[in-house]
Amino acid sequence: MLQEADIGVGISGVEGMQAVMSSDIAIAQFRYLERLLLVHGHWCYSRISSMICYFFYKNITFGVTIFLYEAYTSFSAQPAYNDWFLSLFNVFFSSLPVIAVGVFDQDVSARFCYKFPLLYQEGVQNILFSWKRIIGWMFNGVISALAIFFLCKESLKHQLFDPNGKTAGWEVLGGTMYTCMVWVVNLQLALSISYFTWVQHIVIWGSIALWYIFLMIYGAMSPSFSTDAYMVFLEALAPAPSYWLTTLFVMIFSLIPYFIYKSVKMRFFPVYHQMIQWIRYEGHSNDAEFVEMVRQRSIRPTTVGYTARRAASVRREDRFYDQIHTDLVAF
Structure with missing residues (x-):
């Protein structure tokens, strides 16, 4: 068994x-089974669901920007990013924050998991890992990629990056896009976190800071090793105000759609754990009538397991007998 x-x-x-x-x-x-299922079971389901959805998001965002750049260059095989930028994105600049979420995030505290055992139904009903949610995160990744590429391209098209009047080359565009990418995917994760600890702060802001440190050190190496990234940050990007302004505006426009969606859903169409978060926020956790109302709103028919199969069987039997009754009456 x-x-x-x-x-x-x-x-x-x-x-x-x-x-x-x-x-x-x-x-x-x-007796430990209660905490294992109601607390750790719910936390693990929520964390793993968020991790996988976020992996879809950040990799689609990264990949779509590369595809858009290739289309912009008429598929000339000109890379959007430096080779080391491509290799280290999923290793250093976006990996630790999602690991921290998978280990430490808590959408609801253990006390509320005990108080509202129906939270466990989120996993049974597959609310947090449905195809609808996965596709939604993928669509969010496409939106972020479109914002990053087109805003960076248009904002740098006619900008001068040195006193000689030279405009931004592909290495400047790639560096700016990559900077926006690192900021957007890490801040997107910060928006989706429910429970912040010092570990999350360190890995999120540390990943962003690590990108700038790497860009300075890598760009200071010999041109034979750093290739097109040679001094690109110290001599081209950092002195240009448009680089910092572009990064700021791209972050805002990339994150606004998710922020609006999350705010509307949280306020008007909350799932069960979001209802409980509202209870805690508004101070109704000890209001028996309000708590019972939230419990009743959370009850939905199960979609998997023995209970769902039995309910479906009963419905089929009812339809069968109703059809027989209708035929007999007609006869």
């Missing part, structure tokens, strides 16, 4: 350790 289950939970006791050895998770007493 444990081996056939998606996740097997074994309880160590006087019966022996065979069940524990065959299980994925072992607990010492049966």
Whole structure:
């Protein structure tokens, strides 16, 4: 039974350790099962769902900007970013924040998980990892990529980057786009975090700072190694006010759609954990009538498991008998 289950939970006791050895998770007493399911079960489902959706978002944002640049250059094989920029995006500049979310994020505290056990139904009903939510994050990535590419391209088209009157080259455009990319994907994650700790602050702001440090060190190396990134930050990007203004405006325009969507959904179409967040924010956590109203709003029919199959079977039987009754009456 444990081996056939998606996740097997074994309880160590006087019966022996065979069940524990065959299980994925072992607990010492049966009473620990409540916290395992209601608290850690909900947290893990929420964290993993957010992690996977965010991975779709940031990689689609990164990939679509490259595709748009290739289309802009008539598919001439001119790369949008330096080779090391491409290699290190998912290694140093956007990996640690999402790992921190997968470990530390809590949409609802443990106390409220106990108080509202129906939170566990978010996983049963697959609310946070549905195709609708995944496609929504992918669409958000496309919007961010469009904002990054077109705003950077248009804002730098006629800008002068040195006293000799030279306009921005492809290395300047690529560096600006990459800077906006690092800012946008990390701030997007910050907007989706429900529970901030010092770890999240360190990894989010540290990833952004690491990009600037890397760009300065890498650009100061010999041209044979840094190639087109040689002194691009110190001599071209950093002295130009348009570089910093473009980064600021791209961040704002890229994040506004998600911010508006999240605000509207949180206020008018909240899911269950968002209702509980409103309860905590407005101070109604001890109002029995208000809490019961939220519980009733959260109840939905299950879509997976034995209960859903049994309910579907009952509905089919009812339709079958209704059809027989209709035929007999007509006869």
